[in-house]
Amino acid sequence: MKARMEELVDAWDPQAEKPGKFSTDVKYQMQMQGASDYFLDSADRIHFFIEKDAGDEDGKIKNSLSKARSLNKVGHGLHVADPVFREYSQSSKVADLVEELGYRDPVLPQSMYIFKQPVTGSEVTSHQDSSFLHTTPRPTCMGLWLALDDATLENGCLWARPGSHLEAVRRVFVRNPEYFEGGNRKATQLVFENLDDSKAPAWEWEGKMPDGFEAPSSGLREKGFKALECEAGDLVVIHGQVDHLSLANTSAKPRETFQLHLVEGPGEGITWSPRNWLQYPTGKTFPSLRPSARKRKAEDSDP
Structure with a gap:
């Protein structure tokens, strides 16, 4: 996977593509990611997103950085658009794990x-x-976080808040009706909407970093987070409602990961929200991880 990504980055032409910037900061998400079709059009394609401080106002990479070192992430359709990542994503090992975890119609x-x-x-x-991959009538998102390098306290491992999987989804990141239905092209394309659920305790650090996060022992741990250090090749399974984050990597060590997100499909009475930011083109469906679907796909590909 790392070797394949090097090939993809080598072949990428930032000047021709004008990459998008990426950040998890709340205001930045709404202002920047919600202002460009490049983000929305990435659902079933391979698009490149640079760090928010790596490019100028026109999206050009600063001269002090190589294109490889400017990147924050590549997404969001590697699992369908690239053979190397597709082979892992739709493998029997992934499908068997997902089935063991209780999914019946995973996509x-x-x-x-x-x-x-x-x-x-x-x-x-x-x-x-x-919040970002919303299904109804119940949330069904699950993340599969594959470490391609050792992830430690030194280079920005995951942190998660135990017990938060029992809390409701507090907000959703959706296509702004003012822009898409109302036709207001001055409005941002994407917005956060709070969900009215009195049973869900307010979490003041949604989209933020807890005070004192620079000193994890006193900052994150006081807020209930625990570090999830792991080795290259480890897979971390993340419930869709679990609060999680990661700190900046200020070390000289890499910390690359490949991440999949799945949900239950229509066979389980689950609907992908039409308001989700991520939508495949009309007529194209999410790949299925059901054993029967994978068997049919293998048979269809036989000579």
Whole structure:
């Protein structure tokens, strides 16, 4: 996977593509990611997103950085658009794990390659994955976080808040009706909407970093987070409602990951929200991880 990503980055032409900037900061997400079709059009394609401080106002990479070191992530359709990442994403090992975890009609809407660059890799603020990949009548998102390098306290490992999987989804990141239905092209394309659920305790650090996060022992741990250090090749399974984050990588060590997100499909009475930011083109469906679907796909590909 790392070798394949090097090939993809080598072939990428930032000047021709005008890459998008990426950040998990709340205001930045709404202002920048919600202002460009490049983000929305990445659902079933391979698009490149640079760190927010790596490019100028026109999206050009600063001269002090190579294109490889400027990247925050590549997404969101590696699992369908690239043979190497597709082979892993739709493998029997992934499907068997998902089935063992209780999914009956799992489908794969999204994949991401996260770089967390040495020295410059930015933090990922506290969030629930189900905010970004919303299903009804119940949330069903699950993340499969594959470590391609050792992930430690030194280079920005995951942190998660135990017990938060029992809390409701607090907000959703959706296509702004003012822009898409109302036709107001001055409005941002994407917005956060709070969900009215009195049973869900307010979490003041949604989309933020807890005070004192620079000293994890006193900052994150006081807020209930625990570090999830792991080795290259380890897979971390993340419930869609779990609060999780990662700190910036200020070390000289890489911390690359490949991440899949899946949800239950229509066979389980689950509907992908039509308001989700991520939508495949009309007529194209998310790849299925059901054993019967994978068997049919293999038979169809036989000569």
